[in-house]
Amino acid sequence: MSLRHALLGLLSERPASGYDLLKRFETSLANVWPATQSQMYGELTKLAAAGLISVSAEGPRGRKEYTLTDEGLAELRHWLTETKPQRNTRSDILLRVFFLGVLPPEQASAYLTGLMELSEQEYEDLRALEQSIDWGEDTLSVHGRIALEYGLRFNAMRRDWARWAAAQLG
Amino acid sequence: MSLRHALLGLLSERPASGYDLLKRFETSLANVWPATQSQMYGELTKLAAAGLISVSAEGPRGRKEYTLTDEGLAELRHWLTETKPQRNTRSDILLRVFFLGVLPPEQASAYLTGLMELSEQEYEDLRALEQSIDWGEDTLSVHGRIALEYGLRFNAMRRDWARWAAAQLG
DNA sequence: TTCCGCATGTAAAATGTTACATGATTTC
DNA sequence: GAAATCATGTAACATTTTACATGCGGAA
Incomplete structure (x- = not known):
């Protein structure tokens, strides 16, 4: 049930609408936790019903801006510290x-x-992403950069492994 | 829908019952494609209905041994060559x-x-697994060893990255 | 004869994907 | 005025997880 926590995490930075979150996913979390539009709107509704987030503003076109509640932040911290990540x-x-x-x-x-x-290719794509992002000193930047470094190292490792594997077969 | 193909793949080596496949999963494919007992029995029934595998023998305690059919092998090859692996x-x-x-x-x-x-820890576990397996020259051995090498390299990479990341934060 | 391992299955719930459906606002 | 973007939602289907349910056969 991690989509839940991904949304709580994004909202911990700042309030956002479903649409905003959808866009933010594309350039960051999509690489580690893909989710569809359907799924996100559904999950936001459930999170609001559970009191972990609340509608803090409404805008044009039915826009609903969600804000993390204290309960939501507590749940996020609980997930991070008390539950084991599954491999x-x-x-x-x-x-x-x-x-x-x-x-x-x-x-x-x-x-x-x-x-x-x-x-x-993925390595290059990540490099391009790295260049395109306006990295700041905020916590998202720091941790996002760490995750990106993981992606770079992962792809380098996989490339070398695939080369080695091809040689094994040949 | 890859559990389907995982089962076809295992059966391409030799016929087996659901229970056999369950055991074989534990020491090999579980690392790349976990599946539960429920799921496997259900999938085997569907594969048999679709004619990709067939019951080739029945044993004690309702044991049903499945064998890959020609259609099944064709489907396995089709999956490997004609469909793109999803990241x-x-x-x-x-x-x-x-x-x-x-x-x-x-x-x-x-x-x-x-x-x-x-x-x-996972690195050590994989090393132990490597030691415990009686590697032969059969195709499963060759390819299983390649997959295992991936796991070793992956864990080494992740360990180094985590060390680097901890330093970034400190 | 009792336990362990073999052996298969079903049901319900949660999660995820794909497709459809609708409409408002801004920008060119 | 048309097109792109903003914005949310539902329905059907597929997949995965968890729990329950049953019973045979071999070994000690």
Whole structure:
């Protein structure tokens, strides 16, 4: 149930509408916790009903601005400190590796080279994202940068691994 | 819909019952694609109904041994070559990093040190798994070893990153 | 004969995806 | 006035998790 906490986390910075949160997801959290528009509006309604956030202002076109309540902040802190992060596994990419044996060798190699290229590409995309963001000294910037560094290191690691793996098969 | 393909993949090696597959998951695929017992039995029934696998033998206690059909193998190959792997994101661990700012500094640091230790631990667990497996020259062994190497590199990367991140905050 | 492991299944709830549906406001 | 963007929502479906439910066979 982490979408809940992702929303609480974003609202801990400043109040926002569902639409605002949707936009902020795209450039930050989408990389670690994708969510659809449907899901977000639904979850916001539930969070408001549970008293973890509240409608603090209404604007044009039915816009509803949500603000984190004290209960919401407490829940966010509780989640961060008292609950264990579950290891994230489920990787379609890696699952496929197990079964490369059913393909002719050249297709198996092609898959791994594809992963190398994918990793290079994602690395470059993250670099571009890094450049495009106006990093400040605020907490989101500091932690966002740390998460981004993770992405860079991850893709570098994966590229090297895919190269090594392709060599193993060859 | 990859559980489907995970099962087809395992059956491509050799026929097995739901229970067998459950056991095999635990020591291999569970790391990249966790699935519960409920889910597996349900999926096997659907796969059989779709003709991608068939019951090739029945044993004591209602045991049903499934064998991959030609259609199943074709579907597995199709999945591997014609469909793009979706990038696996959704990381609870990384999501939390974004919001460490709501915690007092020592708790934020503690989280990162915890990640370092977790990564060390998982690295050791994978090493132990590596030792415990009787690696052969079969295709599962070759590809399983490649996936395992990924896990080792991943955890080493994450440990270093967490150390770096803790230093950033301090 | 009692326990452990083998063996399969169903039901309910939570979560996530895709598609549809609607309409207001701003900008060109 | 048209197009883009802002803005929210519902419905159907697929997937995943958790819990319950049952019973056989082998070994000590």
